[in-house]
Amino acid sequence: MRIRLLSAVALSCLALSACGSTATPPATAAATGSVATGSITVFAASSLKEAFTTIGTAFEVAHPGTKVTFNFGPSSGLATQIMQKAPADVFASASTTTMDTVTAAGAASAPTTFAVNTLEIATPATPTTPVTSLADLAKPGVKVAVCQQDVPCGAAALKLFTQNNLTVTPVSQEIDVKSVLSKVVLGEVDAGVVYVTDVKAATDKVVGVPIAAGQNVTTTYPIAAITGSSNSATAQAFLDYVLSAAGQQVLTDAGFTSP
Amino acid sequence: MSRRDRPVTAPPWPVAIPAVLALAFLGLPLVGLLVRAPWSRMWDVLTSTTSLQALRLSLVTSTSATLVAFVLGVPLAWLLARAEFPGRRFARALVTVPLVLPPVVGGIALLLAFGRRGIAGQYLDSCCGITLPFTTPGVVVAEAFVAMPFLVITVEGALRGLDGSFEDAAATLGASRLTIFRRVTLPLILPSLAAGGVLTFARALGEFGATITFAGNLPGVTQTLPLAAYTGLEGDPSDAVALSLVLLAVSVGVLVALRDTWLRTGAAS
Numbered sequence: 001m002r003i004r005l006l007s008a009v010a011l012s013c014l015a016l017s018a019c020g021s022t023a024t025p026p027a028t029a030a031a032t033g034s035v036a037t038g039s040i041t042v043f044a045a046s047s048l049k050e051a052f053t054t055i056g057t058a059f060e061v062a063h064p065g066t067k068v069t070f071n072f073g074p075s076s077g078l079a080t081q082i083m084q085k086a087p088a089d090v091f092a093s094a095s096t097t098t099m100d101t102v103t104a105a106g107a108a109s110a111p112t113t114f115a116v117n118t119l120e121i122a123t124p125a126t127p128t129t130p131v132t133s134l135a136d137l138a139k140p141g142v143k144v145a146v147c148q149q150d151v152p153c154g155a156a157a158l159k160l161f162t163q164n165n166l167t168v169t170p171v172s173q174e175i176d177v178k179s180v181l182s183k184v185v186l187g188e189v190d191a192g193v194v195y196v197t198d199v200k201a202a203t204d205k206v207v208g209v210p211i212a213a214g215q216n217v218t219t220t221y222p223i224a225a226i227t228g229s230s231n232s233a234t235a236q237a238f239l240d241y242v243l244s245a246a247g248q249q250v251l252t253d254a255g256f257t258s259p
Numbered sequence: 260m261s262r263r264d265r266p267v268t269a270p271p272w273p274v275a276i277p278a279v280l281a282l283a284f285l286g287l288p289l290v291g292l293l294v295r296a297p298w299s300r301m302w303d304v305l306t307s308t309t310s311l312q313a314l315r316l317s318l319v320t321s322t323s324a325t326l327v328a329f330v331l332g333v334p335l336a337w338l339l340a341r342a343e344f345p346g347r348r349f350a351r352a353l354v355t356v357p358l359v360l361p362p363v364v365g366g367i368a369l370l371l372a373f374g375r376r377g378i379a380g381q382y383l384d385s386c387c388g389i390t391l392p393f394t395t396p397g398v399v400v401a402e403a404f405v406a407m408p409f410l411v412i413t414v415e416g417a418l419r420g421l422d423g424s425f426e427d428a429a430a431t432l433g434a435s436r437l438t439i440f441r442r443v444t445l446p447l448i449l450p451s452l453a454a455g456g457v458l459t460f461a462r463a464l465g466e467f468g469a470t471i472t473f474a475g476n477l478p479g480v481t482q483t484l485p486l487a488a489y490t491g492l493e494g495d496p497s498d499a500v501a502l503s504l505v506l507l508a509v510s511v512g513v514l515v516a517l518r519d520t521w522l523r524t525g526a527a528s
Contacts, residue, residue: 076493084496128375143393148476150494171393172475173482175490183475187376188392 036237039067040229041087043078045094045152045221046176047117047194050201051254052092058250059241066234074151074176082107082226089235092223092242094177095152099222111222114242115256118218119153119160120196121209122180124187131191134211138166143189145180148173152219153180157193160217181206195219197255220259289507296504297497304501312479313487314505320395320483321463324402325410328459332410333452337440339411340418351415358408365404366472373400373473397474398481402463409462413455417448454517461513465506 044052049072056068071078071088075098082088083105091108093099099111123131129142137144146168147154154173161168174180177194184192185205199208223242225235241247248258297304304310338344339351357365373380373391383389391397425447429439445452467485474481476490484506491499 074493080492080496145475148490148493150490170477171480172477173490174476175471175493186370186374188370188374 036063036234037065038231038234039069040089040231040234040238041069041071042090042092042238043071043073043082043086043088044090044092045075045078046072046178047094047153047197048072048092048221049178051197051251051256054250054254055242055247058246059238062241062246063234063237066237068238072178074147076101076150076152077175087230088226089229089231090223090225090238092221093152094221095155095219096222097155098152099224103224106227108224108226111224112239112243113220113259114223114248115221115251116218116259117195117197117221117256118213118216119156119193119211120199121211122184122192122194122199122202122206123190123209124184125205125207126187127190127207128187129190131209133209134160134164134215135166137161137168137191137193142191144168144170145172145174145183145189145192146170147177147180147193148175151176153177153193153195156217156219160193160211160215163217164215195255200255221256292500292503292507295497296500300497301501301504304498305505307498309478309482309487309491310498310502310505313482313484313502316395316398316479316482317464317484320398320402321460323399324406324463325456325460327399327403328407328410329452329456332407332459333414336411336414336418340415354408354411356408357405358412362405362466362468363472366401366469369401369404369469369473373397392473393475393477393481395480398470398483401469401473402466405466405469406459406462409458410455413451413458414448417451418444421447457513457516461510464509 042052042056049070052070052072056070059068060066071081071086075093075095078088078091079093079098079102082091082102091099091102092114093102093111094117096111096113099108102108103111121131121134121137131137131142136142146157149155149158153176160166171189172183174183177198180192181194181198181202183189184194185202191209196208199206223239225232225239229235242251252258305314335354339347339354360368369377370392371377373383375381375384375390375392380391383391391400421444425443426439429443430436434442464483465485466483467489470481470483471486471489476482476486478487482490484502488499488502488506491502
């Protein structure tokens, strides 16, 4: 009973402070132009896992009283969940195509591009069959894992093979980029087509084989607040933070390039 | 007799509220599948290359996994039920582990055991050039790992509950132990073998976590129906619904098959 009373008081305090601070925004919120408080859920592409986890922590420090929960997964799968009214406040996708399906369904509007990524080949630290170039992926006996085609990293891998006239027969089309990476880390495949940022994030477990810029495929990452979010102020503040100098620095450190 | 069958006291009426909620909770998702199914496109979805490949692969691998379970699992059940050996309790516990283990954990464990770098897999690879991950036999391994315990537990239970006098009679008439098993024991536990087999097949058919973790996801090679349904969710969700309906139909079929088996068991005893 006492606990319930206390939490009721705490809740009304939260509500009051939210109302109060609209009139006089605190210093931290002034930078973003909106009031950030309470919790939000961010649906983000698997490849953003490391960078966004860092950004989430920094955001919570910059906006005391906020809590950011992430749902990382394949962009296309997340898009499906959002269109089925999953409780998301922000969506960060690994491709514009996937974001387009969400905006077309009216679940989000006006996405902003916040990062660019390129592909890289990840190979096991102790290789079974060495892979040293893009062309090696087409060799018989080389086991290659890619993302499945509906996922942005899979679409990008397919484009990579097509534009370089390579016939690659993958042994598996994994559900997201981190699944590809884990098959490489375990040494079950000789190579996995992942993002530059994934190789960087697993630098002690995999060896990257860079793809020449002229041959490579880039993908752009759009971010948008979800229409009808129950905490749109904080969602917008998170968006602003990702696009801010601090957020962009985290992304650059992770290996993304600025749009 | 009929008096004893009746419950001692009828449950108080407020119990009906959570009970109905529970029924709705279990039933509504299935209604959702039926309502949202792309009925007009059903035939096209189900006869697409991806669906047909997945359907065929699922049938082949589930049947193989069930056969593997029979070949290895029935002797194990026999041993567990009838033989005295040290560590029998441990062995029985080991059989039940895959029943309670999250299938993804099973898949990771299978990779660490039978993967190319696995503790057993590396020797399979170096001696015989056999690698299981990303192959159809790998799918069978994953499914058998998860599904075989259903057969072992069912058959072991049947063997334990068996009236030993028939076997004793056969023995006094000079039948060898193998003959007794073949001619007396096996026919007696046939209903349980069938029930266990159906359960094993159903579990193998529905296997997802261990399969995608251990065998990967490649159409025609390792992408079974559940994997195709999940992958479909990332592309066209209505395809996923159509494939889910196929799996639902099979599950209902299993229930019907099992009901018949149980009825026959009831009549026999």
